[in-house]
């Protein structure tokens with residue numbers, strides 16, 4: 001069934017976002033015969049695209065059930081196929097506006113100032129994910145999965161005995177660098193200033209690790225290598241001196257941005273923009289609105305935990321809808 005601007009079609013469950021969280025919620029709500037309508041997003045040149053962050057990942061070796069590993073896009077296609085098999089209606093479109101001031105909740109696509117929304121949903125599951133903040137350099141998106149990564153837990157294993165760079169000076173960078181020393185022969189932290197933002201304890205852990213060294217006052221200017229990363233061009237911000245760092249891996253750890261702009265002023269958020277959910281639940285403060293996956297998780301950020309909270313959101317949405325009858 002097409003999703004038409006301004007149609008105001010009433011549905012039981014709408015799901016915004018199609019990463020592991022949203023599609024798991026779709027599988028569960030579809031199997032509960034709730035006929036979920038999924039707005040999966042639209043392809044774009046940035047990291048914001050249907051399927052979420054796994055679409056930018058090559059090998060995934062830590063998702064249970066795939067002992068040989070699986071490519072990120074293939075894994076997401078399998079999630080999608082499974083949701084469609086049970087009747088989830090998936091639309092390749094972005095929500096342009098939501099109105100959570102009254103039930104059923106309005107969801108617009110296309111023209112956000114149209115009078116009527118495209119959908120009115122009794123229950124809404126928000127799974128719009130988060131994005132790693134990147135350096136915005138040439139060929140950056142193409143390099144992800146080919147030496148460039150944003151997740152040491154996911155990809156550190158691939159860099160055994162190699163020299164790796166980590167960019168950033170906060171807790172994430174220290175944590176990623178320290179974790180990566182389990183695999184790497186050497187880790188170089190590249191930071192744009194001469195002092196760290198990270199907490200003292202995380203700094204100390206990095207300073208005392210003999211496999212970690214620091215490049216201060218330095219920024220990455222280019223990714224080197226054709227099909228895979230072979231080095232970084234670095235500029236010293238004080239002297240403008242250019243150097244090349246020979247690394248085969250580079251982890252960007254300069255923060256994450258949750259995709260919550262659509263819900264500003266309508267759903268409670270942390271100061272950092274992540275949606276707030278109740279303890280041990282996917283429920284938000286608003287009855288019938290649930291949040292799952294990275295949009296509400298600034299700690300684990302894993303596909304498997306996103307899928308887990310997607311399942312929670314679906315079961316809670318199902319019980320909420322039952323309670324309305």
Ligand code: NAP
Nearest residue numbers: 135168169170171172173175192193196197253254255256
């Ligand atoms: P963060 O604290 O915002 O630090 C980001 C770092 O990246 C800063 O050092 C910043 O440099 C640098 N940076 C930002 N944009 C940059 C750019 N375009 N180019 C180069 N460098 C750039 O982010 P985070 O480390 O991800 O931490 C986020 C929050 O999670 C923090 O509250 C942190 O404490 C928490 N966290 C805690 C733990 C833990 O306790 N185990 C682990 C991870 C994260 P400047 O310093 O110059 O601004």
